[in-house]
Each structure stands twice: as structure tokens, then as C-alpha cells.
């Protein structure tokens with residue numbers, strides 16, 4: 099479904115990614131693990147074309163999207179829930195959700211409202227705060243909102259950058275359960291996670307990124323059992 | 335009585351400033367930068383009405399529409415020249431480019447339109463209503479009415495329409511906007527056009543209120559627009575509107591008590607005083 103070939107990203111003199119290649123098949127959960135500054139976020143940003151690629155290509159369903167505008171990429175069905183709290187602080191919670199579907203003119207008002215209600219079932223805390231501004235939410239709530247906004251699109255590929263960041267363990271668990279549900283509904287997921295144990299457990303396959311390079315790849319189980327991964331990322 | 339009349343003059347003039355400041359705030363929001371070309375946009379709007387009146391007669395309503403369109407078109411040019419080309423460059427490049435654009439437009443206007451002051455037709459000359467002993471000119475009421483109407487339309491547009499939502503999203507966070515599939519470039523262009531259009535309308539009101547247009551009128555107008563916006567709190571549209579009215583009122587009350595030569599002194603004194611006490615402006619949030 100998505101294929102990344104020989105991706106190189108530089109920030110000025112800093113080389114963030116050197117020759118990253120990976121592939122995601124339909125309906126897989128793929129995780130990207132690696133230490134701080136390994137280049138995980140940069141990989142997602144390059145797929146969304148939010149950073150300039152020095153070289154390399156990204157193809158989606160066989161179509162080259164390397165130079166496509168970010169909004170076009172979204173309209174193909176690739177949603178990106180960014181790292182940190184990239185929600186709209188001055189829009190209400192509800193507006194933040196609505197805006198998730200703003201570019202899709204085909205879906206009806208009713209469908210949009212159904213989706214909003216669906217999100218409120220998944221994240222009841224957001225429902226209680228639906229009229230509040232995004233900026234008034236706690237960090238964890240903002241994170242939920244960002245995830246919900248991504249889900250509003252009903253994307254074909256959902257890319258999440260550290261969705262568990264700042265969330266209480268019980269909510270993290272819920273989010274991982276949600277991911278499995280979402281997968282059952284046919285979505286494909288590319289997940290970045292600090293919590294490698296959780297991520298590898300839920301993932302079909304994983305890639306380990308180190309200093310901007312893929313150093314290891316395998317099924318979730320293989321990576322969980324890999325001694326190097328154990329030592330470096332699982333702390334066992 | 336005299337002071338009350340000055341207060342009404344102040345509100346009227348202030349509502350023109352408010353409209354200019356609202357346009358400026360829209361531009362500042364979507365572009366994320368102050369612009370030095372805005373005064374010249376206001377001037378171009380004013381001149382478009384001047385020529386509209388000559389060519390098609392004294393219809394203020396259509397002149398306002400013509401002014402909006404002209405200023406919006408100039409806004410497209412500014413966008414193409416100053417912003418679009420420098421998307422990946424450091425931001426100050428665009429800023430400096432707007433200074434150059436401002437000089438160009440001012441000189442262009444001087445050469446093409448002539449450097450001398452030109453008169454605008456007088457609408458409702460000498461007509462006023464009396465409330466008690468105070469006189470309020472028809473023109474003043476019209477100006478205040480136009481500004482209130484446009485503010486309402488803009489508010490509804492921003493709150494209720496798809497494009498309005500996109501504009502607000504782009505103003506808040508360009509990256510997040512791109513991530514929900516908003517075309518940031520197009521949206522910025524549209525926001526810039528709307529802001530410029532409002533500036534153009536404000537320019538016409540200014541020209542009609544003072545019965546004159548001048549290629550160099552943009553300098554002070556742009557400065558007042560900027561001051562009003564900063565006074566209200568950078569980027570806040572309602573703040574900009576209130577900032578504009580406040581500056582207008584303070585100016586007019588100030589000159590009522592002293593002399594009319596001190597008009598601008600009062601405006602900027604108010605700005606400096608407020609900023610010393612509240613650096614984020616009256617309605618701005620800290621750290622923005």
C-alpha cells in the first residue's frame with residue numbers, strides 16, 4: 099500500500115534520515131521504534147510531505163506522492179496524527195473534530211455528526227468538553243483530540259506519532275485496543291511509539307530506526323525476542 | 335456638547351480604523367507576518383472609488399464593491415510577489431519585500447494618478463439627524479453602519495462557512511491545517527485577499543469622510559491600522575476592532591481638548607501607554 103524508498107532528509111547540515119526504506123501492506127499495523135532523535139517523526143513528516151526530501155520516493159497504491167502537496171496526500175486517505183499537541187487551540191473540541199473532515203465534501207452532515215458521536219463514545223472525556231476550546235484541555239485530552247481528529251477522516255492509512263505520550267496507562271491501553279478495532283474495520287496503521295513493548299505486541303511488523311537508518315526489521319514477535327531490541331528498547 | 339460631538343466623530347473615525355485593523359488582523363492571521371504594504375492597499379482602494387465615481391457616477395455602494403475587488407486584486411499581486419515566492423525562505427525576506435512593494439505602489443500611484451490631492455464627491459452634504467442638541471451626520475451613520483455590517487458578515491463567514499473554518503485553522507496552526515487536508519497556500523491567498531479587500535473598503539470610507547485621496551495617504555493609514563491591531567492584541571479580530579474605535583475616540587477627544595495638530599500624538603501615546611502596561615495588547619493572550 100505504502101512504499102518508502104531510499105528516503106533522505108536533511109535539516110540544514112543535520113542529516114535526519116539516510117536511506118530509509120520501508121513498506122506497509124494493506125491492513126497491517128506497522129510500528130517504527132527507535133531512540134530519541136532516531137528519525138521516526140521525520141519519516142512520517144516526509145511521508146506527509148511536511149519536510150523537504152533530499153532524495154527518495156514515497157508511493158501510495160503505486161502512485162508517486164513524493165512531491166504531492168500535504169493536503170492532497172490527506173485527501174488520498176493518509177491521516178497523520180502528529181507528535182505533540184497539534185490541535186487547534188482556539189477552536190472548540192467539536193470544531194476540532196469537524197475540521198478533520200473539512201476537505202471531504204462528499205460526506206453528509208449526518209455522517210459527520212455520526213462520526214463525531216462515534217468519537218465521543220471512544221473518548222467520553224471529549225464529549226464532556228465538546229464546547230470548550232482545544233487549548234483549555236489537558237495535555238492528555240489534547241492528545242485524545244488529535245487522535246480523534248485523525249480518525250474522523252476514516253483514513254485508509256493512519257499514521258500516529260507517539261499517541262500514548264502523556265496519557266495515563268489506562269487510556270494508553272484503551273488506545274491500543276482501539277487500534278486493534280480500527281484494524282478490524284480495515285484500516286492500515288503506521289505507529290510510532292516510545293513504549294516499544296506495547297507497540298511490538300500490537301504490531302504485525304516493526305522497523306527499528308537508529309541514527310536515521312533502519313537497522314532491524316521483522317514481525318512484532320521476532321523483534322520482541324531479539325536480544326538487541328530487548329536490551330536497547332525494552333530494558334530487559 | 336462639543337465633547338459629545340467629538341466623541342461621535344471619534345467613534346466614526348474609529349470605526350474606519352477598526353475596519354482597517356480587522357483587515358490587517360485577517361492578513362496577519364493567515365500570513366503570520368506583519369505587512370508594510372497594507373497602507374498602500376488602503377490607498378489603492380480609495381483611488382479605485384475615485385475613478386469609479388468619475389467613470390460611473392456617484393454610487394457609493396457599487397464603489398465600495400469596486401474598492402473591495404481592486405484591493406483584493408492588489409492583494410493577489412502582493413501575495414504572488416512577496417509571500418508565494420519565499421515560502422521556504424526566512425520570513426524576514428517576505429517582510430522586506432512588503433516594504434519594497436509599499437514603495438512601489440506609492441510611486442506607481444504618484445506617477446499614474448498624480449501627486450496632488452484629489453477631491454471625493456460629498457455624499458449627504460450637510461445632512462444630519464439631531465439627537466437632543468447633538469448632530470450626527472448621515473455620512474457618519476453610514477460609515478458606522480457599513481463597518482458594523484462588514485464586521486458581522488466577516489464574523490458569520492469565519493464562524494459558519496467551510497472556508498471560514500479553514501481560514502481560522504490556517505491562522506492558528508499551518509502545520510495542523512495541512513494535516514487535516516487544508517490547502518494552506520490557497521487558504522492563505524484567500525485570507526490575504528479578504529483582508530486587503532476590507533482595507534480597500536476602509537480606504538474609500540476614509541477618502542469619502544475627508545473628501546480627499548492622495549497617493550501618500552497609505553503611510554499614516556497603514557500605521558493606524560497596525561497600531562489598532564497591536565492595541566487590541568496581535569491577531570485578534572475583535573480586539574483589532576475595539577483597538578481601532580479606541581484610537582479614533584482618543585484622537586478626537588484629545589484634539590478637542592488641545593489642538594488638531596496633535597491628532598497622531600494621541601493615537602500613538604495611547605498605543606505606547608497600553609503596551610507598557612499590557613505588552614500583549616488589550617485582548618491578546620500572553621505568550622502569543
Ligand SMILES: Nc1ncnc2c1ncn2[C@@H]1O[C@H](COP(=O)(O)OP(=O)(O)OP(=O)(O)O)[C@@H](O)[C@H]1O
Nearest residue numbers: 109112113114132133134135136137138139140141
Ligand atoms: N526542525 C528541525 N530542525 C533541525 N533539526 C531537526 C528538526 N527536526 C528534527 N531534527 C533533527 O533530526 C533528527 C531526527 O529527529 P526526529 O524528530 O525525526 O526524531 P524522533 O525519532 O522522532 O525522536 P523523538 O523520539 O525524540 O521524537 C534529530 O537529530 C533532530 O535533532
Ligand SMILES: [Mg+2]
Nearest residue numbers: 138139140181
Ligand atoms: Mg518524534
